[in-house]
Amino acid sequence: MKKIIFLGLAVVAIAMGCNQAPKTASQAGVYTLDKQVITDGKTDMVKSTANGDVQYKVYTNDGYFYIGINKDSSAVFGTGTYKMEGNTITEKNVYNNGSLDTAWDAKLEITNNEKGYTQVIPELKAGGVSYKLTEDYTKVQTIGESALDGIWHQTKNLVVSGKDTADKTYNEYKVYSAGHFMWATKYMSDSATKKMTTIVGHGTFTLNNDALTEQLDLSSLKGAVGKYDIKVKFNGADEYTQETADSAAKTVGFKTYKRIIK
Numbered sequence: 001m002k003k004i005i006f007l008g009l010a011v012v013a014i015a016m017g018c019n020q021a022p023k024t025a026s027q028a029g030v031y032t033l034d035k036q037v038i039t040d041g042k043t044d045m046v047k048s049t050a051n052g053d054v055q056y057k058v059y060t061n062d063g064y065f066y067i068g069i070n071k072d073s074s075a076v077f078g079t080g081t082y083k084m085e086g087n088t089i090t091e092k093n094v095y096n097n098g099s100l101d102t103a104w105d106a107k108l109e110i111t112n113n114e115k116g117y118t119q120v121i122p123e124l125k126a127g128g129v130s131y132k133l134t135e136d137y138t139k140v141q142t143i144g145e146s147a148l149d150g151i152w153h154q155t156k157n158l159v160v161s162g163k164d165t166a167d168k169t170y171n172e173y174k175v176y177s178a179g180h181f182m183w184a185t186k187y188m189s190d191s192a193t194k195k196m197t198t199i200v201g202h203g204t205f206t207l208n209n210d211a212l213t214e215q216l217d218l219s220s221l222k223g224a225v226g227k228y229d230i231k232v233k234f235n236g237a238d239e240y241t242q243e244t245a246d247s248a249a250k251t252v253g254f255k256t257y258k259r260i261i262k
Contacts, residue, residue: 025084027059030180031116031137033068038124038133054218056202057137058177063151063261064091065175067182067200075198075220077184079151079173081261087111089119094260095173097186097198115139142178146207147234151175151261155239158254174257181205181214207232212242 033055036047047053052071057064065079078096082089089108095101109120116139124131154172158165172185182202189197201219205212212230219225231243238259245252 025086026061027082027084027089027110027117028061028177029059030140030142030177031057031059032140033057034116034136034138036133036135038131040129040131056180056182056218058175058180058182060150060175060177060261063094063175065151065173065182065184067184067202069200069218069220073220075184075200077173077186077198077200079175079184079261084110095171097184100186140180142180143204144179146176146179146205147237148176148181148205148207148212148232148240149178150259152240152257153260154255155258156254156256159251160254161249161251168253176205179204179206 032049033047033053034049036053036055038045047055047070053068055066055068055076057066059082062081063079064082066077068076070076076097078093078098080092080094080096082091087110089110091106091108093099093102093104093106106121109122111118111120116137119135119137121133124133152174154169154174157167157169157172159168170185170187172183174183175181180202181204182200184198184200186196186198189195199219199221201216201221201224203214203216203218205214207213210232212232214228214230216225216228228244232240233243234240235256239256241254241256243252243254
């Protein structure tokens, strides 16, 4: 009788396994760059934390988001979707500071290790020259999940001062993932010279019902680092509005974001 029971359980287990949808490969996590090397086979261009360069990268289950602040204070960022097949990740650009929303794919060869991972793009073309890009990342500690986890795009930014309301909407992207957040934007800072400026930020956050606390620990925007208390209202699962008060300026800001990547 016991043999029949065990056999029955085994058959059920096999059937359950067959009916389960296969899991999609994921590189989900939060990482910090240790070293980046770009070479044309003759000259190496090196970027590293040891030299004062900082870069974070987040992979959700479906998207990626990275920001970087170089030792010369210039900033870079990029976000999009990705697909993982074996040890290869194909990233599809949504927006970045260089080519903006131009559609392109990047194929990365990934080697995971105890510390984090190494990614290699064997061939990058620029100005008729081929380059190889190698980046080493360390995985950083993450904390739980939240309803905000995912990649978002700002759709509206209203600033209220007394009875006046000003529309200050700009092209901002933001990611929340396992207790970390990052934001990035590129905007015209000087209309006369048509100068474009990129600003980025990284920090940690907690969400308790409608109370969001962001601790910004890194930013290319001077004076921005610090703690921010924000009130959040969800307009469904894929849209939310955050409310912040500026006591010095006597204004209240309302930013609305729409989820673009889970």
